[in-house]
Amino acid sequence: MLADSAAWPIYSAMKGAYPVGATLVKLEYDDEKCATLVGFTAMQKLAAAEAPTLGDWAWQRLDADRNVVPSTASTCVACHKHHCQETDGTGLDLSCAEEK
Numbered sequence: 001m002l003a004d005s006a007a008w009p010i011y012s013a014m015k016g017a018y019p020v021g022a023t024l025v026k027l028e029y030d031d032e033k034c035a036t037l038v039g040f041t042a043m044q045k046l047a048a049a050e051a052p053t054l055g056d057w058a059w060q061r062l063d064a065d066r067n068v069v070p071s072t073a074s075t076c077v078a079c080h081k082h083h084c085q086e087t088d089g090t091g092l093d094l095s096c097a098e099e100k
């Protein structure tokens, strides 16, 4: 997991509000030892009401060479809504502290 300086204080504490432009990046590996990087997923905070159906985040998938891979943001959102619950403290604004 990578967070830029705008996102890190919020993400690490799972508290507060992500400022516009805050960026989270996840490195995706295809093995348990995390030896083979297969790509990245990224989310960047947008302005309020810019993309209400996407939680006001831009969602992106990239391959290992950082080329954008076409993906359906609504799929990202649906899963994050399911896994990143604010009610049990494991999520904040569709970001996840850990998988539950």
Ligand code: HEC
Residues within 6 Å of the ligand: 001, 024, 025, 026, 041, 042, 043, 059, 060, 061, 071, 072, 073, 075, 076, 077, 079, 080, 083, 094, 095, 096, 097, 098, 099, 100
């Ligand atoms: C199958 C469910 C699922 C789908 C689909 C999914 N995610 Fe996630 N994502 C998670 C979970 C769970 C985490 C929490 C960290 C972990 O356990 O890997 C996460 C973490 C992340 C993170 C790291 C920041 C954070 O919230 O922890 C980013 C960035 C991210 N996902 C982006 C995306 C993007 C972009 C897509 C669509 C292209 C996507 N995800 C699709 C379940 C999903």
